[in-house]
Amino acid sequence: SQQGEEDPQALSIQEGENATMNCSYKTSINNLQWYRQNSGRGLVHLILIRSNEREKHSGRLRVTLDTSKKSSSLLITASRAADTASYFCATDAKADGLTFGKGTHLIIQP
């Protein structure tokens, strides 16, 4: 498996429900970031969590990081139709370049 793999690959939930996406990585990191991408569009930075942090909140987003398990989760609470997008985690395994995972495609059913 590759650095920064998302789980699940696709997720479909009802509007108002919570969505949880997971990411696993292999190497040591300084930080982990989550990005959102609407279909065929640019990457939008959502949140960054540093290796010495365990949990971080931003609006309806909650990110956790477990460095012992080399995993992170992104929780979107009270989902909205506009949250439909692909979500990627990215780690700083390389000196400058980010290493992205495969992404989770989230579909919010109205």
Add this chain to the structure above:
Amino acid sequence: AAGVIQSPRHLIKEKRETATLKCYPIPRHDTVYWYQQGPGQDPQFLISFYEKMQSDKGSIPDRFSAQQFSDYHSELNMSSLELGDSALYFCASSLGENRVDEQYFGPGTRLTVT
């Protein structure tokens, strides 16, 4: 606030042709990164520049080259294009080297090779 600008936004080329993608970083940003995202794939880091020098190299094919100019804009040159080069190419910029935590992404250039 000014963001990363990429041009063109869409580009259609034929096999074996060449293409040049341009990236204009956020003002005062001195580091530029290039990523390639194939259809349904995750973005892959290609190459980065800091202060006009190559800083890090990822999975960039030998057919591709890039440089950063004195005004910090960067160009990705792609030669002998192949069908598999069809992808979304992102540029990101940051202030300072090794600032993966502060990369700002552009909207991308969609390259289609026919």
